[in-house]
Amino acid sequence: MVLSLSLADQIALELRADIIGGRLLPGVALVEGELVKHYNASRNTIREALHRLGQEGLTRYVRNKGVMVRRLERDEVRDLFVVRRTLELQAIAQSSALARDQSARMQDAIDATTLAREREDWRSVATHSLVFHQQIVGLMRSPLFDEFxxxxxxxxxxxxxxxxxxxxxxxxxxxxxxxIYTLLARGDKPAAGEAMSLYLDDSERLSLALFDHS
Structure with missing residues (x-):
């Protein structure tokens, strides 16, 4: 059964996509009046959408400023990598041979990352790389994990x-x-898991190092 999304849910998903795409950055104010006009929605609908983003850890209310895109703390980043290791490594460990659709989506993400790098569009490089890792979790074919x-x-x-x-x-x-994609395509899950584990170790280390310069 397919559930239809409310307008508030649709707006929240669009705003989340803008965050993933690097179009909404930390510290940006999400002004109710502007969103009402942009989405042709009521204030209550916009407030509901912003509330959902707050529940997802993407926005916060700042007194006298309103709702703003969040800046994460160091401990939250550590927790994100606990989640990444749990989901991405498990997805690889329990995966079967890549189906054609899975392989195609991974290759599309890598091709998009390659094109963005050639254009020196580093914000898009980050976005498409994250999409690739979404496809890793997608190996579990779990809509609940995909949404999370x-x-x-x-x-x-x-x-x-x-x-x-x-x-x-x-x-x-x-x-x-x-x-990682090449190893998965070959069916070498142990090597793919090891490569992913090292990847996540290095990504966490560099992500945490960003707080040393803030």
Missing amino acids: FAQVIAQLRLVFCAAPDEQRFQSPWLERDRE
Whole structure:
């Protein structure tokens, strides 16, 4: 059974997509009046959408300023990587041979990352790399995990936006994503899991290091 989304849910999903796409950055105010006009929605609907984003850890209310896109704390970043290790490593460990649709979606994400890197669009590089990791979790074919992980990568996107040098921060990951994909395509789950584990260790270390310069 397919459940139809309310307008508030649709708006929340669009705003989350804007965060994942790097179009809404930490500290940006989400002004009710502007959103009412943009989405042709009532204030109550907009408030409901913003409340949902707050529940997902993407926004917070600041007195005298209103609702703003959040800046995450160090401990929250550590927790995000606990979740990533749990879901991504489990997805690899229990995966079967890549189905054609799974392989195609992973390859599409890598191709999009490659194109963004050639254009030196580092914000898009980050976005498409996260999409690749969504496809990793998608190997479990669990809509509940897919929805939960979409919230996780939106929070990760807010962390990556804090990098003072996006090119330097994003440059290493494309080749490592491609390596993981190649190993999965070969059916070498142990090697893919090991590559992912090292990837997440390095990504967490660099993400936490961003707080040393803030």
